[in-house]
Amino acid sequence: MKPEQTNMTEPMSKARLRLWLQLLKLSSGIEGELRRRLRDRHDTTLPRFDVMAALARHRDGLKMSDLSRYLKVSNGNVTGIVDRLVEEGLALRVAVPGDRRANLARLTPKGEAAFADLAAQHEAWIDELLTPLTDTDTQSMIGLLKKAMTQEARHGSE
Amino acid sequence: MKPEQTNMTEPMSKARLRLWLQLLKLSSGIEGELRRRLRDRHDTTLPRFDVMAALARHRDGLKMSDLSRYLKVSNGNVTGIVDRLVEEGLALRVAVPGDRRANLARLTPKGEAAFADLAAQHEAWIDELLTPLTDTDTQSMIGLLKKAMTQEARHGSE
DNA sequence: TGCAATTATTTCAAGCTTGAAGTTTTAAAC
DNA sequence: GTTTAAAACTTCAAGCTTGAAATAATTGCA
Structure with a gap:
């Protein structure tokens, strides 16, 4: 049987390898820029931003393993x-009542304020870095990415 | 002036933020799976694979700063x-004639053989992980990714 | 009720990553 | 020819990352 061909x-x-390399190039480029801006302008890191983002969505906090x-x-x-x-x-x-093994991580008021500012800037940076894409482009790409993940999800990731 | 709207x-x-999050989800998912397979099946790492891939394209070797x-x-x-x-x-x-500061990194024959095998598997894994995408999807996405990088390149990468 | 299995989190070793400092060498300027 | 600046690479401190081991606590079962 002939292998899958493209034209x-x-x-x-x-073709898929070329796609992967382009995907990596764009995502690495944007991620690198986000890291630089977070470090240079806010003295923080992307992993800390990610954790704060998760905690911002759960005002009561998250258990460590839930966060993981x-x-x-x-x-x-x-x-x-x-x-x-x-x-x-x-x-x-914060201690978890009834389970001395577990604890919750939770943003402080200072953390919430800091995150609100970071989140607004993060959104503006992404908007800037993806400016070449029209709304149609953006919706198309979201559709394709989701399509790609239908199978990829069966290989062990969300 | 009204902000850019989508429908x-x-x-x-x-919209662009949602796109970024989907982009990250797909690329992180695939990258994580590549790392797991390289570690579990070949006792190696993605950064080492990347270096070998670069050196495989330059048989005489690359200077450390060129590689960087x-x-x-x-x-x-x-x-x-x-x-x-x-x-x-x-x-x-390998020493660089005439410049005792510099040296070239170069794959050994063993390294070249190992990389040939890894490269073939890497290509097969990407093909498998992106199976949901048709050739048309793949070409469309490559086009959109390149479009996204036209502006993104002006912000300090590539 | 006691014990084994499981869970929650931390610690650990190893690898990767950045950016700056350190060292050696080369090139450029005078 | 000498001095300064720049280049090439390594080392370093700090942060992130995995997965396994260690520790403490909880749950489930006999």
Whole structure:
């Protein structure tokens, strides 16, 4: 049986590899720029921003292992990142009634204020970095990305 | 002046943010799976694979700082990754005639053979992980990604 | 009620990553 | 020819990341 072809000129595997490399190029480029801006303008990091974003959506806080699952990173990693947010006064750990093993990570008022500012800027930065795309482009790409994830989800990720 | 709108329902900034989150979800998911497979099946890492891929395209080798620029990672990072490839016998450092500061990193025959195998599997994995996309989807997405990078490139990357 | 299994979190080793400092070498300027 | 600036690479501190081990606590079962 013939392999999947693309216009009889290039196997599908080559086309998909080229797609992957372009995907990586765009996402790495944007992510790198976000990291630089967070560091240079706000003295913080993208992982801390991600944790704050998760906690901002859960005002009562999240258990460490829930945070780990939500962000798809290891428990050990979450421990370290929350440690630093606590050191900065942006989050705190709260005991869970009835379970002395567990605790909740929660944003402080200072953390909530800081995150509100960061979130607005983050949205503006993404808007700027993806300016070349029209609304139609954006909706098309979202559709394609979701289509790509229908199968990819069956290979072990959300 | 009214902000950019999308079908009068959502500002462009929100749409682009949603796009970014989907982009991140797909690329993180695939990258995570590649890392797992490289570790579990080949006892190696994605950064080492990336360095080998760069060196495979330059049979004579690349200078450390050329490698750093090519891969867009810091010199210090490249030093460490090449150290480990050398320890594994997959690469070696070669002196540059006339410049005792510089050296070339180059794949060994063992490294070239190992990379050929990894590259074939890598391509097959990407093909598998992006199976839901038809050739038309793939070409469309490549086009959109490139369009996105026309402006994004002006913000300090590539 | 006691014990084994499981859970929640932290700690740990190893690898990666940045950006700056340090060292050596080369190139440019005078 | 000498001095200064720049280049090439490594080392370093700090942060992130995984997955496994360690510790403490809870749950479930006999």
